[in-house]
Amino acid sequence: MPVSEPGGVVVGEDGLARCPWGLSAPDYVSYHDQEWGRPVHGDEALFERVCLEAFQSGLSWITILRRRETFRAAFKGFAIDAVASFTDADRERLMADPGIIRNRAKVEASIANALAAQALRDEGGLDALIWSFAPDPATRPAPRTTADVPATSPESVALAKALKSHGFRFVGPTTAYALMQACGLVNDHLAGCSAR
Numbered sequence: 001m002p003v004s005e006p007g008g009v010v011v012g013e014d015g016l017a018r019c020p021w022g023l024s025a026p027d028y029v030s031y032h033d034q035e036w037g038r039p040v041h042g043d044e045a046l047f048e049r050v051c052l053e054a055f056q057s058g059l060s061w062i063t064i065l066r067r068r069e070t071f072r073a074a075f076k077g078f079a080i081d082a083v084a085s086f087t088d089a090d091r092e093r094l095m096a097d098p099g100i101i102r103n104r105a106k107v108e109a110s111i112a113n114a115l116a117a118q119a120l121r122d123e124g125g126l127d128a129l130i131w132s133f134a135p136d137p138a139t140r141p142a143p144r145t146t147a148d149v150p151a152t153s154p155e156s157v158a159l160a161k162a163l164k165s166h167g168f169r170f171v172g173p174t175t176a177y178a179l180m181q182a183c184g185l186v187n188d189h190l191a192g193c194s195a196r
Contacts, residue, residue: 007145009192016194020146025062033195039184043126046183047117048078050126050163051110053179054170055101061178063101070099075110083114109169116167129166133159134185142191149188152177 009017012029022032040046052071056064064071074097076082086094094100094107117126133155143149156177163171171179180186189196 007147009190017192018195019190019193022193022195027062027065031065036182037184037187037189037195040182041127041131043117043121044078044080046126046130047080047083047114048072048075049179049183050113050117050168050171051075051078051083053175053182054109054113055103055106056178057106057170057172057175059101067099067101070097074100080114080117083111084118086111086114106170113168113170116163120166129162130159130179130183131185133162133180137187140186142196143188144191146190149190150177153180153186155185156180 007020010020010023011017012023016033018029018032022028022036040049052064052068055071072078074094091104091107091111095102095104120126120129123129135153135155152173156179157173159180160171160173160176163176177186181188187196
């Protein structure tokens, strides 16, 4: 596969140029082309992404992506009110589910994050909070290589701080930046990428 420059876009067998990670596994192709970096709105859609990014912490995204439908089933479609009402029995059900990541701290964080998302409704909601940290796209040139893509940004540091102040867990600056990338607050598709 030809590469434009080390760490730059890669042309796939279909002739489309993609970010290198977008061709690193078959499951990534459609995620890269159709989801990653596209704007996501709505409290529940963003709540799902916050939870999945938290579960991804310390793991590869492909691990979460391959289990996403099982996560959705286990967490009642990431309906905020449903997750906020989870009981001890639900916690044990989740900890026994081999289809998700059975990490008690992350399970507890998802439930706490649902409660935090409920509380945000009086302040405009999760969507309004998260999108208030979107940087001006005019100030962000397209990254040319993967080395140009940061792991955090001043906005992700501020977003993480704001989420934590509202009671969210597992939302450090790196996780917040991954959320910003995945949900289209920033466009980190490389210059020349067909999804850009």
